Structures are given as C-alpha cells and as structure tokens.
Amino acid sequence: MATEIRTPTDEQLAVIRADRERIMVTASAGAGKTFVLVERYLALVETYDLRPHQILTITFTKKAAAEMKRRIVDRLRAVGRGDEAQEAETGPIQTIHSFCERLLRENSLAAGLDPEFDIMSESEKARLQDECIRQTLAGPMTDYPEAQTLLRTLAGQRQFGSVSPYARLESAIARVLQELRGTETRLEDVEVLLSAEAVQLKWQEVILAEIDEDVRPLVEWDPTVAFATRLSAAYKAAGKKAPNFAKGKSTPADEALAAEQTAGLLQLAYDAWTALEQEMERRQSIDYSLLESRAVRLLDESKETVQRLASQYEVVMVDEAQDVNPMQYRLLNGLGVEQRLFVGDAQQSIYGFRQADVSLFRQQVEEVGPLRLSVNKRTDQGILSFVDDLFSNLWPKEYVRMRDPGPFDPHVIEFPDYSGVEVWEMPERNVGQTVEHIQALIEETGISPGTIAVLTRGARFANDIHQRLEMAGLASRIVGGSEKFYVRLEIRDLANTLKALGDPYDDFALLATLRSPVAGVSLDTIALLGKQSPVVEALAEFEPTVETDRAILSEFKAWFLRLKAYADRLSAWEVLSELFARSGYLASLARRKNGDKMLANVRKLLALAAKEPELGPVEFAEQIREIQRLAHREGDAPADDEDERTITIMTIHKSKGLEFDTVILPDMYTRLSGTAKDVAIHPKLGLVAVKFGKVGNIFHSWINEVKKRNDMEEELRVLYVAMTRAKHRLCIAAHPSPRVTSCLAKEVAKNIGLGTRTLPNVNVRKSGGESSD
Incomplete structure (x- = not known):
C-alpha cells in the first residue's frame, strides 16, 4: 500500500525540525500530530543518523502503538530505508505498560522479580x-x-x-x-x-x-x-x-x-x-499499578539501570502526554534520556478517573515553552466555527482555537457560519426522540447509516439506544466494551451448561441448561423435572408430557449424558468445543434474532476459555459468575457482516482518536454537580476524609468541592473530545431549560444563545419532529 506523502504546514515543520533537547508540543484535535510524530521519527533517522532501537516511542493504547508502528515502517520504506523499517517493526514503539514490562523483565534481578512474571x-x-x-x-x-x-x-x-x-x-x-x-x-x-x-x-x-x-x-x-x-x-x-x-x-x-x-x-x-x-x-502476577511502581522503584534504586537506558536510548517521544499519570511522569523523567518530545492537548485530557493529571502536562509546557499544532485539518469549517465559539465562551482564558482564520482583510466583515451543525432541542434524555431524529436525519439527507456514530457518556444509555434502533429497524452495534459481555444471555446459558456438565448434580444449572437454547424444552417440562431431585438421575428415564419436548429431550440426552461422563477431566475450552460439535446449539442460535452477534459472542467465549487451559468447566463457569458479580466489562465481539448500513454506538472515551462523518451527541443530561460520596478522596495529595452520617466535616466538604470543580472541568473536556470527532456533521442535544438544572445540555444552550438568537445555518430539531434552519 502506497504511503501518503503530504507537505507539512509551517507549524508542523517547526516541530519536525526542532533542534533542542526538550520539546513540548500542544496539538489541537485534527491538527495532524500522528503525521508530525512520524515525520519527526523520520528526521531523527535521516538527519541525526539514529537507529530505530535508539528512539523510544510511547503511546497511550496498544491500538495506537500498532498504528504508529505501521505508519513509521511504511514511511521508512517509502524513502528507501528498508533496513531501518525492518528494525522499527520490532523496535521500542509501545504503550507505557509494555515498556514497564520489558524494563522489569530485562532487569528482573535488580527489580526483585521473576523474569517470567505475569500481568x-x-x-x-x-x-x-x-x-x-x-x-x-x-x-x-x-x-x-x-x-x-x-x-x-x-x-x-x-x-x-x-x-x-x-x-x-x-x-x-x-x-x-x-x-x-x-x-x-x-x-x-x-x-x-x-x-x-x-x-x-x-x-x-x-x-x-x-x-x-x-x-x-x-x-x-x-x-x-x-x-x-x-x-x-x-x-x-x-x-x-x-x-x-x-x-x-x-x-x-x-x-x-x-x-x-x-x-x-x-x-x-x-x-x-x-x-x-x-x-x-x-x-509473581502483578497488576498495572504495581507494574508502574516497581518500574519507578527500579529506576530510583538502580543507577546501573538508568545508565544503561541512557546509553540505549537517544530520544524519548511520548504521544497523548496530557493523559500521563504522576507515576508515569516519574518513570519517563527518570530514564536519564536528555532528548524528549512530549505531544499532547490539555483540552483533550479525559482520563482523570485513571489518575491522569493534566496539570503536570501544563507545568512542563510552561517550563519549556510550547510548539503549537493549532489548525484542525479534519473537520469542516462550519463545525470548527461552532466548537471554537462555544469553547471560547466556556474557557475564555486558555482555549486555543482550531480554525485557520486565513489572511486578514480589513475590508471584509466575516459573519459566523455553523453549516453542518444540528441542535436537537430536547428537555431531557429521551431514547425514543433520539431515534426519531436519527431516522429523520437519514431520510432527509440520504446519508449512509454506516457513517453515523452515536457517542454516549455511559454504557446504559448506549444499550438503550442500541435496543431502540433495532426495534426501529436500524442496524447498530456497540463498540468497545459498552455492553456487559459476561451477562449476555448466551454467555450465562453456556456458563450453566459448563457447570451442569462438570457437576451434573447441580440441579439449577441443569434445569437452566434444559430451558436455554442449548436444549429448549418447555416450562412445563422444567416444572416436572424440578420436582425430581437429583434431576440428572431422573433425566435418563424421564418422558415429557409435552409432545414437542420428546424429540428435543431425546436429542439433548444423546450428547449430554455421554459428555458429562468425562467432562470434568477436560478443560473448559475442550468442553465447549465438544458441546458445539455434538449439539444443535449453534444452529439454534443462528436462527434467532441477532443470531450473528450471539454467535460472535459464543466464539469469543471459546477464545477466552482457550487462554486459560488450566480451568475446567466448573472453574470457568464459576469465574464467569464471579466476573458478573464484580461487574467487570468485556466488550461484545463484532459480528462478521457489519457494514455500511450499521450505525456505530460507543462511549466518548472509546471514540478518542477516531473520526466519523456524522457524530450524534444525545447524552447531555447527566447532572454536573454529582452526589457527594461518604468517602472523599484527593488522589494527588493522598488525602481521605469520610462522612458516615449527618455530622458535618469541613475536610470532607473541601475534598468534595475540589472534586466537583475538577469533574466539571473534565466533563467539558469530554464534550470537546466528542464534538471534535465529527468531520462533516455534528448533531448535539441541548435545551435552555432542561429538567436536570445543571447539565451539559443547558451549558451548551446558554453559551450558543439557543432560544435567544438565530444560529447561522444551524438546523434546530425540536421535540415532536419539528425542525427549523
């Protein structure tokens, strides 16, 4: 595949050619920071004669690391640097956790860890x-x-x-x-x-x-x-x-x-x-928090390790630096590498719940002085004008505008133009109204549903939208962990089946299996069998009174009674494989509504089981139940035939780094003030204060006030990230008097003048299907 060659802007060129040890880059959404990082990498190889193994490149996610590596390798090949491209394919372009893991394994003796430790x-x-x-x-x-x-x-x-x-x-x-x-x-x-x-x-x-x-x-x-x-x-x-x-x-x-x-x-x-x-x-199995702290401790206590790293790496480049947490900053600053390039955008710092501290990025920008990538090249001008004007009101002191104003002409008076923006004037979060507006948008504009992304603040509303769209005949999919994989019916059914095969005397698990699509007998048969405990002993001679259940039960017993005899000696993935091969379960799922998605989830469960071959069917089933209790989220597997007719639904956090032709933001009604919890925590200061009861506590109140202020700032940054995912059309819910008095819908309405002035070239859709330009 040919690599796109484009001419850098003056701002981009200043970063690519910068000649100083510490470089802090503030990059607006859509300003081409990935392109700049790749070109900077190329300049380090071509101009400064560095080898890829000398350039440590840190990204925020594994997906971003893979994309960065692909672009760097392609670019090196495009300029005839085949050897360097090959070296970059296995070089240090990775997430910070991957780097920590590698650091500890390579220095396991000094770190006091087994080199074969697990994550x-x-x-x-x-x-x-x-x-x-x-x-x-x-x-x-x-x-x-x-x-x-x-x-x-x-x-x-x-x-x-x-x-x-x-x-x-x-x-x-x-x-x-x-x-x-x-x-x-x-x-x-x-x-x-x-x-x-x-x-x-x-x-x-x-x-x-x-x-x-x-x-x-x-x-x-x-x-x-x-x-x-x-x-x-x-x-x-x-x-x-x-x-x-x-x-x-x-x-x-x-x-x-x-x-x-x-x-x-x-x-x-x-x-x-x-x-x-x-x-x-x-x-010898550690989580990411302990992984980071052990890596930092290694650098603090082992001068030899730091000296080796300083000689190994000439440059450190860090993407998404605004989302680095304090421990990670300590790690990066403790590597002993003098040449550093950090790229980030304080306006897109949205990971406070993971202890990301945007003030650390701002502090380093002030110390070093920033190089700016300010012009958004991705989004249409009307949307950029709208976002710029809105956030110039919300952040009057620090907001960096994304729109290129072009050459100044004193003879021309430029009026705002918000073409491409729709405001959906709804007084509250409304799933039905949202779906009606989506249908109207598709009918009026003729856009393909596959170009639409509905971005939500949380998983529950994403699920509600998904279900209502399906009811309206519009195909949709939830991407990236918004649905709770482990509580899907097909996953619970298989957990019960595994339990019944591994422990046939578990009456509940066996009856649940018989009622599920694994067998599919009637409730009458379940009621009769339930009176005969243990059910597994009654099953062999049981004759159902419901005529249609006789063939179903006969087919079930033919494979179940044989498999249960040795299932406890197999691993969970082997039992699942036998189940799929012997029973008609997969065919039964395929005939159901959304069968393709159910089959994809079943295949994903098999893949997850194969990763833990030491677990038998009972242990794996119990693990699924424990994960359900802990509310751990695992994303649904994508179906194979999702195409341009399928609307994408995802949380705003999952959308970061992505772009869509049309972005819809209906989830604007969460109360901004929040509710004070009985335990108040200030992570940055390591401070805790409790209020178990009605007794006043100034310290608890102070921490909550700080948290409320920080949360409000982050909510606005989340909104900024969401709005800047749009390329050609942005639809946003807002209302001057929403039922929730303190919410983003009201903040947006107030700051754009909704209801008090005409918004230039903005289509306003009202509740009930009305719309006005």
Missing part, C-alpha cells in the same frame, strides 16, 4: 482485591481500635446488589485502593496516617496550604474550637467571604469523630493494600 487481568485483580478486603475485615484488628469501632458502626449496612453485611465498608476500602494505588501515594504515606491525631493534623496542614496567603496567618490555633469555626473567623477578619466548604457548622467533637472514622478506614485499607501486593508478589 494480572483486571477481573483477576478485582477478585483478588475483593478477597484481601474480606480477609482484612475478618482479621483480629487488635492494633486498630478505630477500625474496630468503624466496623461495628457500619456492620449490617448493605449496598444494592451485594449480600455482604459489610458491603458499605468493603466498598469504601475498595475506593481507597482504587484511587490511591497507582498514584505517587505509597503504603508508607498511608502508614503515617493511621491515627486520628495524624489524620486531623494532615487535614489542617493541607487546607492551610490551599487557602489565601493573607488569610493563613489569621487562623488561630485553638483545639477547643472547631477548625471550621476558626477558618471562617479568619476569613471574616481578612474582610473576605469564606469559601463554601468552610460554611458548614461542626464542633471539635464532630471533627474528632470524622478523624477517628477516617483513621479506621485507612487502617483497614492499609492492611488490605499490603495483603494485595504481598499476594501479587507471591504469585
């Missing part, structure tokens, strides 16, 4: 963490009086979907581990906060460092008065309005209780965290 899957990590938390709660806790008190306080407080009497506490511990592991907070940092006194001192120290400098010296040190009261008095003395978090009323006793409960939670989290990583070490 633990997310579902396996979740199961192990769950187990460690339960073991911690079952322990004696003799050294932790605060933990004992907290356990007694919260015992019996269940959560929806859980049967554990300690569900609320288990959830709180899991949140601490999830949000602190993988940050720069270490176990040693948590250890110093295991007393109520230490917690309270830390809280006060952090808030004093964050408040206005002229207020700080006015805060009196009087432990007989609540810190909230002293802080409020200091603001009053300074003639300033106290922040919202300082307005709550609390007593010294309230603050002491909050500190005791927080210390108790940290004691439990510390023990669970310790047990989790000790067990990972024992198994």
Whole structure:
C-alpha cells in the first residue's frame, strides 16, 4: 500500500525540525500530530543518523502503538530505508505498560522479580482485591481500635446488589485502593496516617496550604474550637467571604469523630493494600499499578539501570502526554534520556478517573515553552466555527482555537457560519426522540447509516439506544466494551451448561441448561423435572408430557449424558468445543434474532476459555459468575457482516482518536454537580476524609468541592473530545431549560444563545419532529 506523502504546514515543520533537547508540543484535535510524530521519527533517522532501537516511542493504547508502528515502517520504506523499517517493526514503539514490562523483565534481578512474571487481568485483580478486603475485615484488628469501632458502626449496612453485611465498608476500602494505588501515594504515606491525631493534623496542614496567603496567618490555633469555626473567623477578619466548604457548622467533637472514622478506614485499607501486593508478589502476577511502581522503584534504586537506558536510548517521544499519570511522569523523567518530545492537548485530557493529571502536562509546557499544532485539518469549517465559539465562551482564558482564520482583510466583515451543525432541542434524555431524529436525519439527507456514530457518556444509555434502533429497524452495534459481555444471555446459558456438565448434580444449572437454547424444552417440562431431585438421575428415564419436548429431550440426552461422563477431566475450552460439535446449539442460535452477534459472542467465549487451559468447566463457569458479580466489562465481539448500513454506538472515551462523518451527541443530561460520596478522596495529595452520617466535616466538604470543580472541568473536556470527532456533521442535544438544572445540555444552550438568537445555518430539531434552519 502506497504511503501518503503530504507537505507539512509551517507549524508542523517547526516541530519536525526542532533542534533542542526538550520539546513540548500542544496539538489541537485534527491538527495532524500522528503525521508530525512520524515525520519527526523520520528526521531523527535521516538527519541525526539514529537507529530505530535508539528512539523510544510511547503511546497511550496498544491500538495506537500498532498504528504508529505501521505508519513509521511504511514511511521508512517509502524513502528507501528498508533496513531501518525492518528494525522499527520490532523496535521500542509501545504503550507505557509494555515498556514497564520489558524494563522489569530485562532487569528482573535488580527489580526483585521473576523474569517470567505475569500481568494480572483486571477481573483477576478485582477478585483478588475483593478477597484481601474480606480477609482484612475478618482479621483480629487488635492494633486498630478505630477500625474496630468503624466496623461495628457500619456492620449490617448493605449496598444494592451485594449480600455482604459489610458491603458499605468493603466498598469504601475498595475506593481507597482504587484511587490511591497507582498514584505517587505509597503504603508508607498511608502508614503515617493511621491515627486520628495524624489524620486531623494532615487535614489542617493541607487546607492551610490551599487557602489565601493573607488569610493563613489569621487562623488561630485553638483545639477547643472547631477548625471550621476558626477558618471562617479568619476569613471574616481578612474582610473576605469564606469559601463554601468552610460554611458548614461542626464542633471539635464532630471533627474528632470524622478523624477517628477516617483513621479506621485507612487502617483497614492499609492492611488490605499490603495483603494485595504481598499476594501479587507471591504469585509473581502483578497488576498495572504495581507494574508502574516497581518500574519507578527500579529506576530510583538502580543507577546501573538508568545508565544503561541512557546509553540505549537517544530520544524519548511520548504521544497523548496530557493523559500521563504522576507515576508515569516519574518513570519517563527518570530514564536519564536528555532528548524528549512530549505531544499532547490539555483540552483533550479525559482520563482523570485513571489518575491522569493534566496539570503536570501544563507545568512542563510552561517550563519549556510550547510548539503549537493549532489548525484542525479534519473537520469542516462550519463545525470548527461552532466548537471554537462555544469553547471560547466556556474557557475564555486558555482555549486555543482550531480554525485557520486565513489572511486578514480589513475590508471584509466575516459573519459566523455553523453549516453542518444540528441542535436537537430536547428537555431531557429521551431514547425514543433520539431515534426519531436519527431516522429523520437519514431520510432527509440520504446519508449512509454506516457513517453515523452515536457517542454516549455511559454504557446504559448506549444499550438503550442500541435496543431502540433495532426495534426501529436500524442496524447498530456497540463498540468497545459498552455492553456487559459476561451477562449476555448466551454467555450465562453456556456458563450453566459448563457447570451442569462438570457437576451434573447441580440441579439449577441443569434445569437452566434444559430451558436455554442449548436444549429448549418447555416450562412445563422444567416444572416436572424440578420436582425430581437429583434431576440428572431422573433425566435418563424421564418422558415429557409435552409432545414437542420428546424429540428435543431425546436429542439433548444423546450428547449430554455421554459428555458429562468425562467432562470434568477436560478443560473448559475442550468442553465447549465438544458441546458445539455434538449439539444443535449453534444452529439454534443462528436462527434467532441477532443470531450473528450471539454467535460472535459464543466464539469469543471459546477464545477466552482457550487462554486459560488450566480451568475446567466448573472453574470457568464459576469465574464467569464471579466476573458478573464484580461487574467487570468485556466488550461484545463484532459480528462478521457489519457494514455500511450499521450505525456505530460507543462511549466518548472509546471514540478518542477516531473520526466519523456524522457524530450524534444525545447524552447531555447527566447532572454536573454529582452526589457527594461518604468517602472523599484527593488522589494527588493522598488525602481521605469520610462522612458516615449527618455530622458535618469541613475536610470532607473541601475534598468534595475540589472534586466537583475538577469533574466539571473534565466533563467539558469530554464534550470537546466528542464534538471534535465529527468531520462533516455534528448533531448535539441541548435545551435552555432542561429538567436536570445543571447539565451539559443547558451549558451548551446558554453559551450558543439557543432560544435567544438565530444560529447561522444551524438546523434546530425540536421535540415532536419539528425542525427549523
């Protein structure tokens, strides 16, 4: 395939030819950053005589790494650098986790790891963490009086979907581990906060460092008065309005209780965290958080490793640098490599839930001074004008416009033109109305459904849209993990069948198998068999009263009774293979509505089982059930015949880095303020504060206020990413008075003047099917 050769813009050329050690590039959406990275790589080879093995290139995802490698290899071949292209195919173009893994394997002795260590899957990590938390709660806790008190306080407080009497506490511990592991907070940092006194001192120290400098010296040190009261008095003395978090009323006793409960939670989290990583070490199977921290520790403790890396790599190039977390920044800055090029866009930082810290990228941009890639070459001008005008209002100080204004002509007055933009004026999230608008859009414009992407904020709305589109006769598919693979009916049916084959005396599993498409007998037959326990012993001689069930049951017994005799000696994938070969299950699925997707999911389950050949049918079935309980997500497998008639549905996060002719954004009604959780966590500072009950806690309020502000900023960045996926048409839901008072639909409507002015060349679709230009 011929490689596209294009002429770089002046901005792009400045990055490609930059001659300095540290280069920070801020790249707007659609500004050609991948093209620039490839051309920079080529320049390093051609101009600076570097070999591909000397250029460490880091990307955010495996897919991005594969695409980057393909483009680099193709470009090198296009200029006659065949040897370098061959070297680049196996060279260090990889994700940061792949680099960490390679680093630890190559330096396993210094890292204290077996070179054959495994990377633990997310579902396996979740199961192990769950187990460690339960073991911690079952322990004696003799050294932790605060933990004992907290356990007694919260015992019996269940959560929806859980049967554990300690569900609320288990959830709180899991949140601490999830949000602190993988940050720069270490176990040693948590250890110093295991007393109520230490917690309270830390809280006060952090808030004093964050408040206005002229207020700080006015805060009196009087432990007989609540810190909230002293802080409020200091603001009053300074003639300033106290922040919202300082307005709550609390007593010294309230603050002491909050500190005791927080210390108790940290004691439990510390023990669970310790047990989790000790067990990972024992198994020599580690998750990504431990992978990163062990890689950083290796660089901190082994000068020889750093020296070897500094001689091995001449340049480090990092893509999507705005989404790098603090631990990863420590790793990259600790490699000892002087020449670094980081490319990112603060406006597209949307991975705060993975501890990405956009302030680190901004800080390095300020230190070094940026080279800019500002002009979006992907999106039509009308959409760019709309996005630029909207975000110039939302981010008046820092927004970088993407549209090339062209040469200035003082004699020409340019009016905005938002061609290609549609606003769907809906007062609330409405699946039916969304589908009606999609149908109208296709009928009016004649666009192919395969060019449409519906981007949602979450998985539930994606599933709702998918189902309603199918009901309307429009083919659609959910891409990238939005559906819960392990709770699909066909997956549950096979889990029950595996359990029944491996343990035939499990009556529930056998009856569920008989009712499922694996057999397909009637409810009458199930009811009769259910009265004859054990069912498997009654099955051989059982004669159903329903005429149509006789042939079905005879065919089922012909393969089931034979296979169950030795299924427990086979691996799960072998049992599945036998099941598919002997029964009519696959043919039964194929005849059902959406049978192609069901078959694709069944094939995917077989592939997953083949990756764990050590698991028998019962163990694999139990693993599926455990994953269902943990709500682990695995994406549906794509059907083979999806084509240009199929609408794509995916979450906004999954769409990052992609582009579509038409983008539809109907999911704009999530409340922005959110709901304060009983456990507030500040990952960057390693700070935790709890509020189990109605007692006021200024520290809990402060963390929640910071989180609310950060979440709002990130929601706007998520919206920016979503809007900039569109090439030729952007349809966005908005309303000046939505039923949810604080949501993106209202923010967009307010900032574009929806309802107060005519939007130039924008088609506004109203609820009920009306539309107006």
